Amino acid sequence: MKNISFSFLFLFLGIHVNAQHTHVQNDTTKRLEEVAITAIAKRKIETEMKMAVSVDEFLASSDHISFIKRGAYAWEPLLNNMSTERSTITIDGMHVFGACTDKMDPVTSYVESNNLSTIDITSGQGGNMHGATVAGSIDLKRKSTPFGLDKKWNGAYQTGFESNNKQFFNLGNLSYSGDKFVADGSISFRKAGNYYDGNNDEVNHSQYNKFNTAVGLAYKTSPLSSIRVDAIYDKAKDVGFPALPMDLWLSRAFITSASYKQLFEDGLLRAWDTKIYFNAIEHYMDDTKRPENLVHMDMPGWSTTYGLVSRANLRNGDCSSEIQLNVYNNLSIAEMTMYPQDRSKKTMFAYSWPWVTTRFAGISMNNSWDISAMSRLNFGGSLGWNYNHSKYVEFNWIFHPGTPQEKDRILPGLHASYQLHVNQFDFSIGTGYGHRAPSVSEGYGYYIYNSFDRYDYIGNPDLKNEVSYEANASAGFKSKKMGIEAKVNYFYIQNYIVGRILSLGSPMNYQSVGVKGYTSLNHARLFNTTLHANYDILQHLHWNGTLMYARATDDKDGNLPFIRPLSYQTSLYYMHRQFGIRASVNGDLTQEHYSPEYGEDLTPAYMVFNMSADYTFSFRNYKAVLQIGAENLFNEYYSTYADWGNIPRMGRNVFTSLKFNF
Amino acid sequence: MKEILFFLTTVCFVVLSCTKEKTDYEAEIDTVVPEYKEFKEAYAINSDGYKISIEALNGTFYTGYNEVRLEITDSQTNEKVNVSAVTFLPIRTNVDKRNVSCPHRYDLIDKPDDGYFSGYAVFTDRSDADGSWELYISFTIADQIHTAKQDISVHEQANKNMNMAMFEGKDDEQYFIALVSPQKPKVGENELVAGIYRFNKPNNPPSSDFPDASQFSYTEVSDYTLQLDPRMPEPSMGNHSSPNNKDLTQRSDGLYHGMVNYTMTGNWTLNFILLNQQGQILRGTLVPTDFTPGVEGVKSELHIDILF
Numbered sequence: 001m002k003n004i005s006f007s008f009l010f011l012f013l014g015i016h017v018n019a020q021h022t023h024v025q026n027d028t029t030k031r032l033e034e035v036a037i038t039a040i041a042k043r044k045i046e047t048e049m050k051m052a053v054s055v056d057e058f059l060a061s062s063d064h065i066s067f068i069k070r071g072a073y074a075w076e077p078l079l080n081n082m083s084t085e086r087s088t089i090t091i092d093g094m095h096v097f098g099a100c101t102d103k104m105d106p107v108t109s110y111v112e113s114n115n116l117s118t119i120d121i122t123s124g125q126g127g128n129m130h131g132a133t134v135a136g137s138i139d140l141k142r143k144s145t146p147f148g149l150d151k152k153w154n155g156a157y158q159t160g161f162e163s164n165n166k167q168f169f170n171l172g173n174l175s176y177s178g179d180k181f182v183a184d185g186s187i188s189f190r191k192a193g194n195y196y197d198g199n200n201d202e203v204n205h206s207q208y209n210k211f212n213t214a215v216g217l218a219y220k221t222s223p224l225s226s227i228r229v230d231a232i233y234d235k236a237k238d239v240g241f242p243a244l245p246m247d248l249w250l251s252r253a254f255i256t257s258a259s260y261k262q263l264f265e266d267g268l269l270r271a272w273d274t275k276i277y278f279n280a281i282e283h284y285m286d287d288t289k290r291p292e293n294l295v296h297m298d299m300p301g302w303s304t305t306y307g308l309v310s311r312a313n314l315r316n317g318d319c320s321s322e323i324q325l326n327v328y329n330n331l332s333i334a335e336m337t338m339y340p341q342d343r344s345k346k347t348m349f350a351y352s353w354p355w356v357t358t359r360f361a362g363i364s365m366n367n368s369w370d371i372s373a374m375s376r377l378n379f380g381g382s383l384g385w386n387y388n389h390s391k392y393v394e395f396n397w398i399f400h401p402g403t404p405q406e407k408d409r410i411l412p413g414l415h416a417s418y419q420l421h422v423n424q425f426d427f428s429i430g431t432g433y434g435h436r437a438p439s440v441s442e443g444y445g446y447y448i449y450n451s452f453d454r455y456d457y458i459g460n461p462d463l464k465n466e467v468s469y470e471a472n473a474s475a476g477f478k479s480k481k482m483g484i485e486a487k488v489n490y491f492y493i494q495n496y497i498v499g500r501i502l503s504l505g506s507p508m509n510y511q512s513v514g515v516k517g518y519t520s521l522n523h524a525r526l527f528n529t530t531l532h533a534n535y536d537i538l539q540h541l542h543w544n545g546t547l548m549y550a551r552a553t554d555d556k557d558g559n560l561p562f563i564r565p566l567s568y569q570t571s572l573y574y575m576h577r578q579f580g581i582r583a584s585v586n587g588d589l590t591q592e593h594y595s596p597e598y599g600e601d602l603t604p605a606y607m608v609f610n611m612s613a614d615y616t617f618s619f620r621n622y623k624a625v626l627q628i629g630a631e632n633l634f635n636e637y638y639s640t641y642a643d644w645g646n647i648p649r650m651g652r653n654v655f656t657s658l659k660f661n662f
Numbered sequence: 663m664k665e666i667l668f669f670l671t672t673v674c675f676v677v678l679s680c681t682k683e684k685t686d687y688e689a690e691i692d693t694v695v696p697e698y699k700e701f702k703e704a705y706a707i708n709s710d711g712y713k714i715s716i717e718a719l720n721g722t723f724y725t726g727y728n729e730v731r732l733e734i735t736d737s738q739t740n741e742k743v744n745v746s747a748v749t750f751l752p753i754r755t756n757v758d759k760r761n762v763s764c765p766h767r768y769d770l771i772d773k774p775d776d777g778y779f780s781g782y783a784v785f786t787d788r789s790d791a792d793g794s795w796e797l798y799i800s801f802t803i804a805d806q807i808h809t810a811k812q813d814i815s816v817h818e819q820a821n822k823n824m825n826m827a828m829f830e831g832k833d834d835e836q837y838f839i840a841l842v843s844p845q846k847p848k849v850g851e852n853e854l855v856a857g858i859y860r861f862n863k864p865n866n867p868p869s870s871d872f873p874d875a876s877q878f879s880y881t882e883v884s885d886y887t888l889q890l891d892p893r894m895p896e897p898s899m900g901n902h903s904s905p906n907n908k909d910l911t912q913r914s915d916g917l918y919h920g921m922v923n924y925t926m927t928g929n930w931t932l933n934f935i936l937l938n939q940q941g942q943i944l945r946g947t948l949v950p951t952d953f954t955p956g957v958e959g960v961k962s963e964l965h966i967d968i969l970f
């Protein structure tokens with residue numbers, strides 16, 4: 001342990017590894033059986049209720065994640081009740097940035113459930129492995145088939161139908177596992193019409209179409225090393241956003257990477273994995289389908305990122321470490337072209353992202369020290385450099401005259417946690433400190449219309465770093481028949497970035513009522529807590545329940561928006577032989593702590609019942625699962641605290657799906 | 663193998679090429695707004711053995727503000743001569759034989775370091791069938807006054823950023839406001855420069871020698887204030903405006919300087935209110951400041967439209 005600490009002391013104040021994270025397994029290093037180093041049990045991409053879920057539905061099943069929903073597609077994941085600017089969302093450690101100024105395309109919208117193996121969600125500073133963060137990290141892990149499986153060819157095909165919005169989907173994936181060569185491929189189509197709310201009213205502009213395909217090829221260059229190339233192509237077309245004044249005409253993403261992995265049989269360094277990547281996203285909105293828009297605007301956006309991620313795993317006795325280098329360069333461009341009444345005349349043009357370059361280079365470390373069989377200490381940190389450049393800085397100068405065209409920031413992060421395991425009890429306590437840089441919109445956005453509070457938002461290049469101080473704790477008990485776990489975390493965030501009404505300037509977007517500029521609150525406080533329990537009532541009958549609550553206030557004790565009220569979720573699961581039946585109830589209590597200042601109003605309580613049944617069977621060599629179920633069984637009309645513009649959620653939805661494995 | 667490579671490359675290009683092209687913002691502004699920086703000879707007069715070279719930007723006179731430079735040389739030797747008291751008077755003769763002038767600098771300023779005499783003219787109309795312009799020039803060399811006359815052609819100013827406005831103030835005087843700069847505005851902050859002139863009504867009847875300069879006299883008004891409120895008049899822009907603008911006040915060059923911010927390219931209206939030294943309104947009205955989408959912006963009774 002000492003050796004490691006000292007050898008890396010020059011890099012960092014400390015060393016650590018995050019517990020729920022990854023450990024190199026000694027035995028697997030002998031042969032490169034698995035391409036993924038991570039050896040934790042992977043959660044399958046399916047929820048308790050539903051086996052054929054979208055990425056969003058899967059994420060929604062995590063305690064830490066809530067969503068801002070602007071329609072049926074591309075939900076914006078909130079981690080610890082904080083928006084996407086405050087978390088790092090990566091695909092296998094690769095940074096991807098959406099090309100939409102209105103957040104229609106979170107990174108999670110560019111993958112599909114059948115090309116992912118799991119999603120790693122790390123709360124708070126523990127998530128700074130992939131770069132500076134406040135809320136934590138969401139890493140979408142792609143599927144990668146191990147070398148040399150007994151069964152060379154593997155595949156799955158899944159098809160299904162959802163009645164409410166006539167969603168029809170087909171997902172297929174195929175893999176080949178040879179001794180020297182591995183190939184993964186997946187393809188998926190989803191097509192959905194408008195959905196109907198609990199009053200059986202059609203929610204117009206809620207349709208979507210998505211096509212996604214991915215390939216991965218790996219070649220074993222030696223018994224302990226391999227190279228791999230991956231590509232994802234995603235295309236969403238004609239996607240409605242009922243809560244927004246415009247829809248999506250086309251969004252395309254092309255995400256590629258090439259990586260080299262080397263394992264070592266002995267010594268301190270156990271694995272080293274380096275990847276270079278490139279991704280390009282284009283995003284074109286369409287406001288011509290809305291009769292209320294008398295004026296039309298072209299709003300295309302582009303986001304191009306390339307980068308490098310290099311990661312080393314080290315192990316010495318009771319101590320294991322991960323070191324990761326993250327380097328990327330992103331260029332974000334978004335345009336607004338407005339047309340005069342006489343379309344032949346000169347158009348009016350502005351950049352909502354005036355060619356903003358973000359460059360980041362950072363090194364992160366996570367160390368884990370098994371002090372005894374009962375206790376473990378995790379600690380680590382990250383240090384990053386963040387650089388921004390605005391090519392057409394004149395747009396930023398209008399509200400911030402003379403502000404520099406370039407900006408450098410240093411983003412440090414530290415965290416530590418202690419875990420104790422006594423008999424059947426688990427305890428943990430942790431703390432963290434970290435900075436984040438403002439996002440492109442917060443720093444350099446120009447007249448970005450927010451349809452929630454109906455203000456045009458102006459970025460501020462001179463914003464200070466957001467600085468987060470964090471504490472978390474958990475306690476749990478586990479026995480053969482039951483388990484219970486409570487988790488809390490608390491964030492005190494200095495220079496918390498929000499939009500504030502500006503007395504300057506006048507709106508530009510047609511439906512806007514005023515101009516808000518991003519400014520820093522002196523501080524904000526966020527508190528999240530969850531209580532989770534499960535109990536096996538009978539051998540085949542299982543119960544589990546979750547309670548979640550969050551509270552967030554600004555420096556004047558006013559409420560922050562999009563904070564989860566007390567929510568609950570409980571389910572019963574009966575499984576016997578080839579049959580499984582599940583029933584669940586979930587809901588929110590009344591959102592009392594809403595924020596009128598940010599456009600929120602009181603959201604009433606709701607409760608939704610869901611039910612599903614599945615049957616597993618096999619014929620010839622195929623294993624198949626058939627599932628049928630219903631969400632919102634009693635057709636409740638409701639909208640949640642995080643539904644943009646209070647759009648109603650889906651009413652009763654009967655779903656059915658069939659999955660083959662071969 | 664080659665086919666596969668070719669296929670893959672093609673796929674890559676198809677996938678990577680953007681569906682819609684990005685706007686070439688810099689080129690777009692360039693094509694809309696011509697910008698002239700170079701003085702060229704517009705006319706040359708040979709008179710009494712001297713060559714008078716009249717220079718203007720782009721070698722052309724346009725309606726609105728024109729800076730004018732005069733160089734007087736000996737036609738034989740082509741060398742500079744010692745000239746003084748150069749006067750400059752543009753006269754427009756309308757079809758009805760009526761003569762009018764326009765704001766101009768009558769006594770040109772000697773710029774010995776640069777080798778020319780400097781002045782300006784704010785042409786109110788272009789040369790057309792309704793009237794034509796002539797320049798009357800006089801200068802003194804060795805105590806001898808020489809005069810010269812030149813027909814000129816005044817073209818319509820294509821650049822709306824160099825527009826002008828002429829109007830009668832509440833004091834019954836005739837005023838002219840001519841934009842001088844920027845010729846090529848940019849998004850963001852622009853120093854806005856304008857000349858403000860008043861016609862001096864003649865007190866005496868014209869004398870017999872034509873032209874009688876006292877009949878065609880203009881002054882640069884001093885210590886006035888030109889209040890500015892820039893807005894986008896298009897209905898789709900809903901009376902959109904910009905922050906951090908500054909009213910125009912006079913500087914030592916006699917011109918009025920202020921600051922205008924353009925938040926985006928397109929049509930803009932500079933709404934003005936002209937105040938005299940005492941702060942009384944001579945012309946102009948306050949415009950509504952509300953955001954009114956779908957409604958064409960109301961303009962001040964004193965305004966200049968620009969476009970870039």
Ligand SMILES: [Cu+2]
Nearest residue numbers: 100102104285
């Ligand atoms: Cu969008």
